Amino acid sequence: xxxxxxxxxxxxxxxxxxxxxxxxxxxxxxxxxxxxxxxxxxxxxxxxxxxxxxxxxxxxxxxxxxxxxxxxxxxxxxxxxxxxxxxxxxxxxxxxxxxxxxxxxxxxxxxxxxxxxxxxxxxxxxxxxxxxxxxxxxxxxxxxxxxxxxxxxxxxxxxxxxxxxxxxxxxxxxxxxxxxxxxxxxxxxxxxxxxxxxxxxxxxxxxxxxxxxxxxxxxxxxxxxxxxxxxxxxxxxxxxxxxxxxxxxxxxxxxxxxxxxxxxxxxxxxxxxxxxxxxxxxxxxxxxxxxxxxxxxxxxxxxxxxxxxxxxxxxxxxxxxxxxxxxxxxxxxxxxxxxxxxxxxxxxxxxxxxxxxxxxxxxxxxxxxxxxxxxxxxxxxxxxxxxxxxxxxxxxxxxxxxxxxxxxxxxxxxxxxxxxxxxxxxxxxxxxxxxxxxxxxxxxxxxxxxxxxxxxxxxxxxxxxxxxxxxxxxxxxxxxxxxxxxxxxxxxxxxxxxxxxxxxxxxxxxxxxxxxxxxxxxxxxxxxxxxxxxxxxxxxxxxxxxx
Numbered sequence: 001x002x003x004x005x006x007x008x009x010x011x012x013x014x015x016x017x018x019x020x021x022x023x024x025x026x027x028x029x030x031x032x033x034x035x036x037x038x039x040x041x042x043x044x045x046x047x048x049x050x051x052x053x054x055x056x057x058x059x060x061x062x063x064x065x066x067x068x069x070x071x072x073x074x075x076x077x078x079x080x081x082x083x084x085x086x087x088x089x090x091x092x093x094x095x096x097x098x099x100x101x102x103x104x105x106x107x108x109x110x111x112x113x114x115x116x117x118x119x120x121x122x123x124x125x126x127x128x129x130x131x132x133x134x135x136x137x138x139x140x141x142x143x144x145x146x147x148x149x150x151x152x153x154x155x156x157x158x159x160x161x162x163x164x165x166x167x168x169x170x171x172x173x174x175x176x177x178x179x180x181x182x183x184x185x186x187x188x189x190x191x192x193x194x195x196x197x198x199x200x201x202x203x204x205x206x207x208x209x210x211x212x213x214x215x216x217x218x219x220x221x222x223x224x225x226x227x228x229x230x231x232x233x234x235x236x237x238x239x240x241x242x243x244x245x246x247x248x249x250x251x252x253x254x255x256x257x258x259x260x261x262x263x264x265x266x267x268x269x270x271x272x273x274x275x276x277x278x279x280x281x282x283x284x285x286x287x288x289x290x291x292x293x294x295x296x297x298x299x300x301x302x303x304x305x306x307x308x309x310x311x312x313x314x315x316x317x318x319x320x321x322x323x324x325x326x327x328x329x330x331x332x333x334x335x336x337x338x339x340x341x342x343x344x345x346x347x348x349x350x351x352x353x354x355x356x357x358x359x360x361x362x363x364x365x366x367x368x369x370x371x372x373x374x375x376x377x378x379x380x381x382x383x384x385x386x387x388x389x390x391x392x393x394x395x396x397x398x399x400x401x402x403x404x405x406x407x408x409x410x411x412x413x414x415x416x417x418x419x420x421x422x423x424x425x426x427x428x429x430x431x432x433x434x435x436x437x438x439x440x441x442x443x444x445x446x447x448x449x450x451x452x453x454x455x456x457x458x459x460x461x462x463x464x465x466x467x468x469x470x471x472x473x474x475x476x477x478x479x480x481x482x483x484x485x486x487x488x489x490x491x492x493x494x495x496x497x498x499x500x501x502x503x504x505x506x507x508x509x510x511x512x513x514x515x516x517x518x519x520x521x522x523x524x525x526x527x528x529x530x531x532x533x534x535x536x537x538x539x540x541x542x543x544x545x546x547x
């Protein structure tokens with residue numbers, strides 16, 4: 001005690017020391033706060049994850065909505081001509097079939113999912129060149145066919161490509177060098193030697209590409225020419241898209257009549273089944289067994305046609321092709337006695353070669369030379385139903401699938417003009433007849449001979465064109481949009497469906513979700529309240545322009 005009193009500074013120091021027992025409470029409170037924050041963060045993460053799961057579920061549902069639309073296109077591609085005709089006789093409005101089809105939910109439920117099927121239609125009269133439903137790839141120019149035309153008759157492939165907008169002779173020759181099978185560069189063309197000197201270097205395919213996107217590798221082909229200026233794939237070029245073009249691209253107009261991106265005019269997929277309207281194989285007039293051929297044609301068209309077709313294969317066409325005097329003096333083919341032991345010598349490359357022609361049976365022993373006339377006269381083309389029967393039942397091709405024929409009813413002018421033998425007067429006559437289609441029974445235009453039946457072209461011109469034309473096609477392209485009536489994710493995909501063999505299959509799928517959803521809800525067929533329509537009216541794309 002005396003020591004403490006003798007050292008007062010020590011006593012003062014001890015009395016001024018803070019009381020450290022309260023720190024425990026502070027530490028406990030801090031721990032509680034940290035635990036609370038951690039719990040809140042964990043709960044917030046759970047809520048975020050929950051929202052993400054629901055959002056992903058909605059996205060998956062939107063993808064399934066698109067798949068539902070794709071299944072509709074596949075069903076269409078699988079139908080026969082007769083099934084398709086019967087279906088559209090009952091359901092005439094494409095909007096009722098392809099627009100705003102309800103898949104998920106009931107019509108009076110809050111959450112409803114739908115799909116709409118759209119496709120390009122270059123001949124649409126509105127600024128947005130689209131239609132409801134899929135488009136037929138046979139309305140485009142097939143690069144497989146172009147390569148074959150060029151191989152059969154040099155120069156015809158170049159002439160066909162020159163009908164495309166913004167096509168030049170150097171680009172046409174470079175494109176043909178890309179798709180032909182040799183490695184020799186054409187005049188003004190480009191082969192692997194040219195592409196090998198680029199950086200990075202690559203080689204020409206020397207074959208038809210699997211997709212049109214590959215054409216960007218061809219010399220002088222750019223995106224604007226191939227795809228156009230429609231960056232979000234809504235079939236319409238709006239001012240915002242025009243402002244994003246380079247000066248060079250802006251100087252190229254793709255908005256004029258009959259001036260479209262190449263992807264609207266070219267394809268590598270068009271094909272059709274070689275069958276009749278009910279899905280049965282056509283009779284191949286070039287088959288080897290003449291007796292079997294005679295029996296099949298007799299059953300479908302009668303003995304006269306059977307006699308003439310078999311005799312044509314044996315003796316060929318008489319030198320005086322469509323000579324009215326020789327035709328009128330010729331013997332009826334019904335009186336011809338068939339001799340199946342006579343070997344086949346001549347193919348039939350064109351069914352119209354059987355119309356208005358004659359065959360000459362040479363003298364054999366004591367028998368004199370005899371000329372027989374076709375059952376169908378070439379003057380005035382004869383009865384329409386007789387000529388139609390030929391194309392309804394017969395074919396000159398043995399392949400089950402025919403590739404690259406151009407659909408006469410659907411192809412735009414640049415594609416029709418690319419067909420070998422198509423001149424300006426014939427093109428004008430066909431276009432004029434198509435514009436007056438409202439007064440014509442659609443069933444009468446199921447075969448590509450309808451311009452002849454309607455006297456728009458001559459028999460000789462029709463015979464020149466018919467190998468390249470069709471009114472069918474079993475490959476379809478479509479843009480399918482999956483969406484909700486209420487706010488929610490949407491999904492878009494562009495697909496090409498091949499229905500030529502077996503179950504229709506998707507040969508190309510392009511995911512368009514990164515391009516956004518540019519279509520107004522009313523165009524897609526969404527069922528919204530008025531308030532929702534008003535809020536949706538702020539879309540960057542004008543619905544009036546699209547409609």
